[in-house]
Amino acid sequence: MKMKLEFPAKIIRKPIVSEICLNTGVLINLERVNIEATWATMIVDVEEKIEEVTRAFEEKGVEVEILEEPIRRDDGRCVHCGICSSICAMGVFSFGEDYKVEMDPSRCIVCKNCIELCPTGALEIY
Ligand code: SF4
Ligand code: SF4
Structure with missing residues (x-):
């Protein structure tokens, strides 16, 4: 399942994707990454535990949009x-x-x- 992640400025420099991989045991495939000084967006592919991964990102302040049909x-x-x-x-x-x-x-x-x-x-x- 493709997800669009939007990171606000205050958490751009934190290793959030790595933490969520470790904490959930789910591999997160980075398909597109745009990082600027004040924002970052990523398109990622997640194959399992979609709800758990979504919740983990949201708890860290990341906005998550599920891309059912990109x-x-x-x-x-x-x-x-x-x-x-x-x-x-x-x-x-x-x-x-x-x-x-x-x-x-x-x-x-x-x-x-x-x-x-x-x-x-x-x-x-x-
Ligand atoms: S379908 Fe279009 S937008 Fe999607 S990966 Fe291919 S070229 Fe890019
Ligand atoms: S580029 Fe040609 S084949 Fe592709 S969607 Fe447009 S009209 Fe259809």
């Missing part, structure tokens, strides 16, 4: 040109046997690279 496509607008497939490094898009572009949104790390390149504006981030 990216969406308006199928009525998609013309299956495949441009998104060429830019996405995470393998979200692939061509099916009928040469239509298929999606596996669970692989998306919300980098947003595909959004502006889609010629029909069919893609939208959560």
Whole structure:
């Protein structure tokens, strides 16, 4: 399950992800990290104990958003040109046997690279 974590300034420098891995015994995969002077956001992937991990982050002051479907496509607008497939490094898009572009949104790390390149504006981030 993908989660978006938002860290307020006062806890940016604390080893919160490491602490939660140790305390819960859950491996947390960092998929995207943005750290600035006054804020930080992360997209992480957690495979088990979702509620426990969520609660642990929230108790430490981290805002947690569960990303059930990180990216969406308006199928009525998609013309299956495949441009998104060429830019996405995470393998979200692939061509099916009928040469239509298929999606596996669970692989998306919300980098947003595909959004502006889609010629029909069919893609939208959560
Ligand atoms: S770039 Fe847009 S129109 Fe082209 S296949 Fe991807 S979603 Fe469909
Ligand atoms: S946002 Fe990034 S990871 Fe997600 S589908 Fe688009 S290019 Fe791939």
